[in-house]
Amino acid sequence: MRVLVAIASTYGATAEIGEAVAAELRQGGHDVDVRRVDSVESLQGYDGVVLGSAVYIGRVLTSARQFAARLAEEFAPRPVWVFASGMKSVTAYPLGAAFTSPVPPPYFGARYAIFGGVVDRSKLGSAERSLIGFVGATHSDERDFDLIAAWSGEVSVRMNQFDALDRARSAQGTR
Incomplete structure (x- = not known):
């Protein structure tokens, strides 16, 4: 399958997760492009999408919600x-x-995986540092790349199942 990994990331930690997802999908035999959600011009040619977003104060980024709406439409x-x-x-x-x-x-309205993220106070502005303090987050990197690879591997298997089903339907339609 040709897959788009579309990422909404403010400081790059979620983008690094997206790259890890893409690497695992490539190992599963998929042709993968990784793009920031705001740089995706066309969805044509893709068979599947993995959409990832950072979460701040319990909400995904606006750019991810806007891209999800675009996905739902296009x-x-x-x-x-x-x-x-x-x-x-x-x-x-x-x-x-x-x-x-x-x-x-609408994609973010359903169940989806939420992985640990990164808090690097040195990259945050004063308002963001105040919010981080308010929710009790500390300087840490909570990403579990082994778990992310396992999740991506499962997603890759599911993609292969969809691809096989799609090919079978196409073959039946040409008979």
Whole structure:
């Protein structure tokens, strides 16, 4: 499958997760492009999308929500997988079927995997440092790249299943 990994990331930690997801998908035999959500001009030619966003104060980034709306309009019913990264509400078991299956529109309204994120106070402005203090986050990198690779591997398997099903339907239609 040709897959787009579309990322909304402010300081780059979620983008690094997106690169890790892409690497695992490539190992699964997929042709993968990684792009920031605001740089995606066209969705044509993609068979699947993985959408990732940072989470701040319990909300995904506006650019990710806007891209999700675009996906719902331009890409559905093709499969979309979603992940987020943040410091709170990390998914206890993201390898469960609900978290490795495609997500229906509006994408961020359904269950999706939330991985641990990064808080680097040195990159934050004073308002952001105040908010981080308010929610009790400390300077840390909570990303679990082994877990992210396992999740991405499960997503890759699901993508291969969709691809096989799509090929079977196409073959039946040409008979």
